[in-house]
Amino acid sequence: MFADLLIILACSLLVIALFRRLRLPPVLGYLCVGLIVGPTSMNWVHQSQDLPRLAELGVVFLLFTLGLEFSLARMLALRRTVFGLGSLQVLVCGAVLGGCLALFGLPLLTAVLLGLGLALSSTAIVGKELNSLGEIFSSHGQNAIGVLLFQDLVAVLLLTLVPAFAGTAGEQWYWALPITLSKTVLLFFGLLLASRWLLPRLFREVAEAHSPELFVMLALVIVLLTAWLTHLLGLSMALGAFLAGMLLGESHYRHQIEADIRPFRDILLGLFFVSVGMLIDLHLFVDQGWLILAATLGLLALKALLVSVLVRLRGENGETAWRTGLALAQAGEFFFALVALMRHTHLLDEQVGSLLLAAAFCSMALTPLLMRAAPSLASWLNRGPGRQTQIEEIANSSAQLSGHVVICGYGRVGQSIARFLQREQVVFVALDDDPVRVEEASAGKDNVHFGDSRRRDLLQAVGIERARLLVVAVDNADAALSIVEQVRHQCEHLPILVRTRDDSRLAELQAAGATEVVPEVLESSLMLASHALLLLGIGEQQVQAHMDEVRSSRYRLLHGFYHGGQTNLLESQGKPRQLLHAVSLSNGAHACGQNLSRLDLETLGVEVQAIRRAGAQLEASENPCLQEGDAVVLSGPLHAIEACESRLLGGRD
Known part of the structure; x- marks a missing residue:
């Protein structure tokens, strides 16, 4: 086990570093590592019982951190998505896919079970990509997360029902179904009571001790204990972890918990993707490559189409529908467990199972690229005769604007700037990727549109070539850098004002073409320092001269800080801290x-x-x-x- 882990981590280190340079998603890198070191390729690592169990913890930690983002109130608001759209998606996709498999000669029961299995999507890949792209709270992101939660419950039911259908279980399916649902309800209310009475007291005690290792230890114990209790009940460990995270999402400690869990989550999730890659037989791609390609493309196209139609029927716009469909188009990690169980119970032929697993793997491998291309694909797919796309609607509403200000990111900072612009009667147009915020701002008659500010076509639609100023107020340094690079290619002389949290990306943003970069932490430090000097009796003109000097030197005086014993020497993006x-x-x-x-x-x-x-x-x-x-x-x-x-x-x- 030790040698296997060493080989996997060493190969992952090299491959992920290469994929970062190529700007490819890390998930693809981990899947490639699994293919390389697996038994059908280099045969450096053999499948064991310990590795899949360890890798499954990665999905547990991912679902726990996703749960932290969703409070109980937010989940109740999503109940129509979880149980409405989720149930429709599973039933419709399962029926259509099962029917297609039955047409190819599979027995009806086998086709139905496989169709339902293929209807489920990859919680690990979709959750990680939505998180890394900052789209968790977008309309398509919430649709995807809601459906994935319902799919996790269906996955548990299917794993429970397969032995019953095969006649190898001691109870019939009509008994297994209500028992599983009862266990889920029992687990939810048990965790609800613990989150209300026990966990806040534990976290308060640990927080008062001011011990980082105790806090990390408590967070790990909660995740692992929840997964273990869920496993004892015969349910999905990932589902239990999500419920625990969701109930802790209302506490004051959720940001600290998420920061402590993140390193464990990313490494274990990487092991999970490696273990998925190891399941695939490379010889199949040589012998039946065209068949696998056809099955993969058919699965992706069929699921994307069906999901987008269901989302459209719920009254959402075409772009959201297509982006939800593209996010959920792949098969899921649960399908590998289902095929293994069906082989064990003699419900599925081994050759057919291997072919389906290869197609499922390919669909998962293509998903990160598909989700990154989703904005452009959704815009293209949503076009039609007589129909305006979202881009065209924005372009039409901004066609008469000239000499205006474009604000990317309409959070607290963006809104504060907008209020001053309104006071001076300066016209502005804003972009933001939070649908709730855009809806609220639009109700207040602010000129705000929903969309990713990194998209070139969206920037062109708001008239970036005719603008007098661009203000980048997004709370993500990578996104801010991407926006500056995009705009500077289109408009060489447009002034660009960028807001950042600190000075960690100051040089990169200036090199990309930012006219002014204002780090919040350094500006607040300047304000405090100026007030301190004024209270000490130093003249106002002298204090202002000091402040002007610091700003003109690009905050050179304030670069860096003396680190303490508890200071993390890396930024959140993994770059060295100043x-x-x-x-x-x-x-x-x-x-x-x-x-x-x-x-x-x-x-x-x-x-x-x-x-x-x-x-x-x-x-x-x-x-x-x-x-x-x-x-x-x-x-x-x-x-x-x-x-x-x-x-x-x-x-x-």
Whole structure:
């Protein structure tokens, strides 16, 4: 087991790094790792009982973190989606797919069970992609999550009913069905009581102890205990984890819990995708490649069409319908378990099962790419004679605008800017990907449209070429960078103002073409510092001069900070954090007696903030000669600071 894990993690490290460079989804990388190391390829890793169990915990952690995003109130609001759209999707897709399989000569019972299995989608892939794309709370994202929750319940029922249909279980299906539903209701109310009375007290005690490891330990215990209890009841561990996360989603600790769980979730979820890739026989692609391709494309097209029709019948717009259909078009990880069980109970021929598994795997592998291309595909599919697409509607409403302001992201910051623009009677148009926010803002007569601001066609529709200013106020640094790059390619001279949380992506945004970048944390620090200086009696003009100097130097004075014992040295995106570090020059240090410029420290990736000597501060711009006892204050990522310290003290890089 240890050697298998080492091989999988080492291969994943190389493949995922390559996929990041190629800007391909990590899920595809993990699936490729499974194909490479599996028994039908390199045969480096053999299937064991331990690996699938460990990998299944990845789905458990994913569903738990998704549950944290959905409070009980939000889930109650989604009940029509979960039980209405969810049940229709399973029944309609199951009937059509089962009918198609029956036409190819499979026995009716086998065809119906396989049709229902293929009707279910991949919770792991769709959940992870929606999360990474920031589309969890979009209309199609909520549709997909609601349907996936109902599918998890159906998956449990199917696994319970297959032995009963095969005659190998001790009870009939009409007894198994109500028993499983009763267990689900019992689990829900048990977790509801625990979340109301027990868990808040536990988290309060742990929070008061100010111990990060205790908090992480409690979060892990809750996830694993919930999964174990659900498993004892014969239900899906992932479903139980989602219910636990959902009930904890109303607590004050949900953001901290999610941050603590994320590293475990991502690694274990990667193992899950690797284990799925290992199930596929590569020889099948050589022998029956065209048949697998036809089955894959048929499955994707049929499910996408059926789901989009069902969503459209509920009264939602065509683009949302198609994006929901494309998100749910693939087969799910549950289908692998269903086929294995049906083989074991002699309900399915092994050759047919292998062919269906290969098609299901291909549909899952294509899903990340499909979801990234979904905006363009949905717009194209939604076109028709006499029908306006969402893009055309936005373009028509913005056709008369010129010299206006475009705001990308209509959260608190975007709305604050809009209020000042309204006061000055400056026309603006805003884009946001939260459907509830767009609906509320539209009701208040604000000119706000729903959509992903990274889409070039959407930016063109709001008249970006005719705009006087672009304000990027999205709460995601990667999205902000993508928007700036898109707009700068279209409009070379348009001023672009970007809001960020901190200065971690400042240089990237400026290099991409941002005119001004305003980090919230640094601006709030400036405001506090200015008020402190004013309260100390320093003149208002002098204080304003200090503030102007810091802003004109792109916040150089505020770059980095002294890290503590509990500081995470990586940003949320995995990039090194900008730190502040002081190097004291001892007797015999290499830098003593040398001018600062001769050391050329900036080439190592740091900024020299100041040199402190005998209680006084020397500016780096003055190029002082360094002496024993000086403290050189550096700002930069950890690896660059370590390299600078080696050069200052020992003359080595």
